[in-house]
Amino acid sequence: MNILVCVKRVPDTSENEIQLNSSGTDIERDELVYSVNEPDNYAVEEALQIVAKVGGEVTVVTVGGEDDEEVLRREMAMGASHGVLLSDEAFGGSDGRGIATILKAFIDKGKYDLILTGVQADAGGAQVGGMLAALLDCPFAALVNGIEVLEGGKLKISREIEGGNKEISEIDLPCVLSIQTGINEPRYVGMRGIRAVASVPIPAYAAAELGVNPNNVGEAGARVKRADYFVPSLASGARMLDGSREENIETLIELVTAKGGLK
DSSP states (O other): EEEEEEOOOOEOOOOOOOOOOOTTSBBBOOOOEEEOOHHHHHHHHHHHHHHHHHOOEEEEEESSSSHHHHHHHHHHTTTTTTEEEEOGGGGGOOOOHHHHHHHHHHHHTTTOSSSEEOOOTTOEEEEEEEEHHOOOOTTTEEEEEEEEEETTTTTEEEEEGGOOEEEEEEESSEEEEEEOOTTTTTOOOOHHHHTTTTTTOOOOOHHHHTTTOOOGSSSHHHHOOOOOOOOOOOOOOOOOOOHHHHHHHHHHHHHHHHSSSSO
């Protein structure tokens, strides 16, 4: 099975203190530590587990600049066979549809049985997977937390739904799936693996090579544009009850009643 996984380089929230820039239109990105988007890492691990069972190759692709090669090499060290960079100044400022358009142009040049994305990336829109499937006219499922390869070009997939229940479906290949975190346990990537792929050439494709009209992507083609960022105001602090158990229970009932929680 030939699997393509779409990955993204994002700020590592465990390593950074996120602050807004002076204009309030973005986060301050100078000197941020970056890593692969966590749900994308689960998608790569799932792809690797699938090819380990049925054979095939895993390719990872990202839309970005030279710095984004970092996440491609990390996922190649993890076990992906190939990494591909889609890079052009015209791609900057693309919305979800623009990113999906760029990915679709690359996918049209190859033949993939299965395309995986993480459930969402740092912008939080969870849009690219569904938009990509629509552009490719492929079946799509989101929030997938289980995959089984069946005979006859089909997959059995599971999704967690309300109440902790699971929805089980069959889906035809080729298809696009967005992968939920927790579907597996991504393998550890050591320095030896990273060094082993450090000099492996990573092909890069610009808009002209992909046949992408610059007017349809980037800021020029964006139909959704960020208007503002803001930090929510802090709520009032918690009240600590330091009486006896009986006194605290009585006080708690009074507080909840005063706020309309008890009648």
